[in-house]
Amino acid sequence: MKIINWGIIGLGDIAHQFASQFESDNANLLGVASRTLQKAFEFSKKHDIKKAYGSYEELAYDPEIDIVYIATPNSSHYADMLMLLKAGKHVLCEKPITLNRTQLNTVLNVAQSKNLLCAEAMTIYHMPLYKELKTNIQGNKYGKLKMIHTLFGNKQVSDPTNRFYDPDLGGGALLDIGVYALSFIRYFLSSQPEVKQTTVLLNETGVDESSSFHFRNKQGEIGTAALSFIANMPIQGVIVCENAYITVSDYPRASKATVTYSNGTTEEINLGDSSKALTYEIQAISQTLLSENDFSFLSLTRDVNELIDWAAKEWEMSWVFKDEK
């Protein structure tokens, strides 16, 4: 049986989580790269990884590597993906996959022309709980879907040198936590929203620190999101159907949902393991490569990226579009 060989570039916190959760019958974490060899070497020792490189390019041109997980800063995703695709590697890129639609269209076109997979590392799409909820919703178990409400507040020290507030590193609440809220909404909505509204508060650095959103699609389903970097909020998703509503806490990696039926009875659904969110992702992507099927969440990634792109334009965050020709 063929084994998919993975590499990682960008060796921060999320890369450590990725390596710790790497567990797959069909895949192997073969190599890691950092801008400094020492860091790559330490990382590879810690996680028992065979190869370590002191530049991303060396890993990119290692013929044994099939796919690279990109865990570099948001602002580097675009260039890193282009470099890796050019080197003939499939890529799984940390969220947000790109800062804007122009970047996304470019990388997807390159990937398609080379018959390579290019996917966003969005945990929500791979949690077993959500597959079950979506099956139930599509099977009309709770009646027609009507509304989806999300909150996500994650307080970050307001400091212009903090990466969360730095436009040069692709900061802002929308790109960091909003991408989860929008992916949750889009995953469950029957179609992409047609009506879109937003209001925002920008930080002195020009990135968004708080915002809220409404979306409505042609089925009349309404989605709302509220985000904040300057205050904590419950990280909560509520899916409202005609005959029941479903509450999910900590939705980026959830394994538990509570269903409240119209008659007042409640039901708990427990499925999957929050601590294996990246394992599910690694297994799904490896399986896609082995099956040579198309990656099934690409259209959702495109749609979420389109919503982010629209919001950034509404908010006149010109730094998001600086790479556009």
Add this chain to the structure above:
Amino acid sequence: MKIINWGIIGLGDIAHQFASQFESDNANLLGVASRTLQKAFEFSKKHDIKKAYGSYEELAYDPEIDIVYIATPNSSHYADMLMLLKAGKHVLCEKPITLNRTQLNTVLNVAQSKNLLCAEAMTIYHMPLYKELKTNIQGNKYGKLKMIHTLFGNKQVSDPTNRFYDPDLGGGALLDIGVYALSFIRYFLSSQPEVKQTTVLLNETGVDESSSFHFRNKQGEIGTAALSFIANMPIQGVIVCENAYITVSDYPRASKATVTYSNGTTEEINLGDSSKALTYEIQAISQTLLSENDFSFLSLTRDVNELIDWAAKEWEMSWVFKDEK
């Protein structure tokens, strides 16, 4: 000591609750009126009330009555208030006080010219819990106020003859449950919103069945609301400050709030009694009349009414404005 004598017109469910919760050192429930004498008589027997009338006008012109609680259908509030004010009575009118701003301005002008109190029966303004939370927020206990998020879904059978969907009776989710969400938001916001956005789904009868709102004021505080008549939702308010967020369930008559501080610790605040929501209201209004002070929530009522009026115009719900000249 002077005693305030109350009357009620419109003897449905909420009037029964009002009579059951009537409890005040300074006030007495003296008379009730219905369009049929038999109904008024039965109501007065049940609640041990001295006087019963078979028309609203008879109660209005009883010189012993000081103030009348109006519990008639939404569509009748305006005419009923004008009739009672003309008869020289103070009025406490069930929410929503009027269908639009023109109606509200007219009744408030009449009330002012006659030096009469004209107030909306909005439980939120009188719950002891909220006074405490507002004091804490204004005292900066939780850091700066940033966002307020509200959900309210209350499933009603979708039937054109159901009063909740009947435009002729002032139906729709905004006028029935939205007025609570907007009053909760406005009570805590430092000022009236300047930026307003909304999206809606209208029922076949022309009333709103689901909607969502964003508001932002000049302090940069954001308020959001999502309403539905076609599905249940959590009835939840979340007040987000820089150093803590406060969660309140069943906010129209809440006596419990949970404060979650940024360091993760939580604190429960229990204050007041949900089953005495109308008692608090009756006592506050009676005390206002005895003190001859202005009613302190009139400006909030005006602001909430202005938001409702704006939404109804955005939604082109022309039936809301049919009484306008």
